[in-house]
Amino acid sequence: MKSAVETLNPTRVRLTVEVPFEELKDSLDAAYKKINQQVTVKGFRKGKIPARVIDQRFGRGAVLEEAVNDALPKFYTEAVNEAEINPLGQPEVDITELKDGETLNFTAEVDIRPAIEIPDYSGIEVTVDAVEVTDEDIEKSVEQLRERFASTNPVERAAAEGDVVTIDLEAKVDGEVLPDGVANGVSYTIGSGELLDGVDEAVTGLEAGGEATFTSQLKGGSAEGKDAEVTVKVTAVAARELPELDDDFAQLASEFDTLDELKADSRKRLENMKQYDQATQAQERVLEKLLELVEVPVPEKLLEDEVNTRKHNLEHHQLGQMGLTLDKYLEIQGKSAEEFDAETKEQAVKGIKTQFVLDELVNKEKLNVSQEELTEHLMRRAASSGMSPDQFAQAVVEGNQVPMLVGEVARGKALAVVVEAAKVTDTNGEPVDLEDEDDETETAAETVEAVVDGDADEKAEKNEA
Structure with missing residues (x-):
C-alpha cells in the first residue's frame, strides 16, 4: 500500500491511498463468505456456493463493494499511522479508482489536531479576590443556620x-x-x-x-x-x-457546646470555601492568559459539532429538567437567539482551544496520571453524577471512557503546572501561594472540565473582575 498526505489547511489534510488488489484478498474471501450465508442457490447447500456462481448470479460488483467496505477502515488506519497525524472525527472518503484485479485508489479528507507551539508561560500574572471573612459574613452564616431551626x-x-x-x-x-x-x-x-x-x-x-x-x-x-x-x-x-442565639442553640444546631465555638467553626469553613474559590479563580484567569499566548486554529467541522452538542445538552437535558424551553430560557436571560448562538460558539471555541493547548502541554511536560489520581477523580465524578463509585466505574469501563477520564486528570495537571509558574496576587496586592492546596490537580481538573464541557458560564460571571 502507498499513501501520501496533503495539507489542505492547518486543521485538515487529504490522504491519497493506493492499494494493490492482492491486499484485498482477505476482504474478498470474507465478502464471499458473508454473501454465502445470506443467499440460496438451487443445487447448492447454503454456505457452499462457489465464488464463480455468486459472481454470475449476483454480480462481481456486489462482492467488490462488500470487500472494499470491509477493507477501507484498515487501509485508512494504516495511512493515518504512516502519516503520523492525529485525526479528529470521521473522514470523508472518496473511492477514486477501483479496477477489478488491479488496484483500489481512494482519498480521505479528515480534520486533524493542529500543530501548537507552547510559548514560555512563566511570565503570566493574574489578580484574584482576597480571602477575607468579615464579622458580617459570620453573622449571616449563623443566621442562615438559625433560620433552618425556626x-x-x-x-x-x-x-x-x-x-x-x-x-x-x-x-x-x-x-x-x-x-x-x-x-x-x-x-x-x-x-x-x-x-x-x-x-x-x-x-x-x-x-x-x-x-x-x-x-x-x-x-x-x-x-x-x-x-x-x-x-x-x-x-x-x-x-x-427563631431560636435564641446562645449556647443552647449551638448545642441544638451543631456538635459544639458554645456559640463562640460555633462561630469559630463558621469562620473556618467560610475561609476554606473562599480559598477554594480563590484557587478556582486563579486557575480560570491563568488559563485565559495562557490561551491568549497561543495561536490555535480550530477545525470547522469539530466546532460545528461542539456547538450542536452544547445546544442539545442545554435544551434537552439542563432546561428539560427545569421544565423550560429554549425560547423561555432566552426570554428569562434577556438574550436574542443571535446573541445565544454567538455566545455558544465563543464558548465552544474556548473549550476546543483549552483541550488542544493542555493536551500539548501534557506531552511537552511529559505528565503522567497515577492510579491514585485516576481513582480520586473517578470518585469525585461518581459523586457529582449521583452514582456509587462502583456503578460509575462500571459505566466508564463499559463505555470505554477510561481514556477520557485519564485525559481530564492530565489536563488538570497541565493547568496546575502553569498556575504554579504564574505570579498570582490578591486584590490587596499580597502574593497568593496555591501550592499548599492538597487537591490542586483535582481542582484544576474541575476548572478545565467546566470550560471544555460548557459549564463555566456561571463561574466565569461570578469571578469576573
Missing part, C-alpha cells in the same frame, strides 16, 4: 411578611377556572417570592378566613404566560419564631 406557631392576627400562611388558590382565565388552576392547603412564607407575582401583597393583612383577588401572569401549567384572575383564601396564619 419553628412556627399559629396566631390569631393579620398575616405579615415572614409569616407562614396556609392558602387555597383558584385561577381563572377569561372567566373560566383552569383544569389545573386549583390548589388547596398550600403552605407559603410571605416574602419568599416562591409563588405567583402579587400573592404577597394579596395575603398581607388578611386573617384566617380572609380572601383576596389579584391578577398575575401564570408561570407554568396549561395557561402558561397568560394573565389569570387569582383568588386566594387564607385558612391559617403562623408566625415563625
